[in-house]
Amino acid sequence: MARVAAQVRELVDVPACDPNVSEARVTSDGRAVVIVYESKTEGWPDVESCSAVRFDGCSWFACGGPNDEAFGNHPLYSLGLQPYALQEVVASPFIATRAAIEARTARLRSILETSQRHFVFALKEGTFECLAKSYSLIGTFPTLAEAIEAARAALRPV
Numbered sequence: 001m002a003r004v005a006a007q008v009r010e011l012v013d014v015p016a017c018d019p020n021v022s023e024a025r026v027t028s029d030g031r032a033v034v035i036v037y038e039s040k041t042e043g044w045p046d047v048e049s050c051s052a053v054r055f056d057g058c059s060w061f062a063c064g065g066p067n068d069e070a071f072g073n074h075p076l077y078s079l080g081l082q083p084y085a086l087q088e089v090v091a092s093p094f095i096a097t098r099a100a101i102e103a104r105t106a107r108l109r110s111i112l113e114t115s116q117r118h119f120v121f122a123l124k125e126g127t128f129e130c131l132a133k134s135y136s137l138i139g140t141f142p143t144l145a146e147a148i149e150a151a152r153a154a155l156r157p158v
Contacts, residue, residue: 008080011135015140026061034053034154035128052150083124087119118130
């Protein structure tokens with residue numbers, strides 16, 4: 001079976017991040033991860049807004065470098081990964097690497113490799129990355145406090 005070449009695609013169904021955003025707020029409950037970030041919203045052009053995005057079936061996430069000035073040092077930069085963007089790395093080589101690290105059996109490795117997607121939110125002062133099954137927009141809010149409350153609510157048990 002031929003391996004598909006990795007490629008980067010921008011997530012166009014979530015609001016773009018504001019290029020001046022320093023960092024995001026991330027919270028998790030062990031099953032899902034939610035990121036809250038300042039966003040640009042067409043409906044509110046003169047108003048700062050914050051968006052919350054949920055990642056379900058998350059097996060790994062990390063926050064940290066590189067920032068925008070060092071973004072060319074990201075291991076996947078050569079694939080087209082861009083700063084100030086919300087992206088997915090399709091057929092990411094990192095998924096296989098991570099699966100091999102965590103795998104206890106060949107079956108578990110196969111499940112991780114086929115069910116996980118690699119997401120990268122590259123902000124001004126840092127990068128959020130995760131491996132998850134899916135993502136969804138919780139919403140866009142006029143204040144950071146409202147976005148954080150929505151993120152917390154999205155993680156509460158039903």
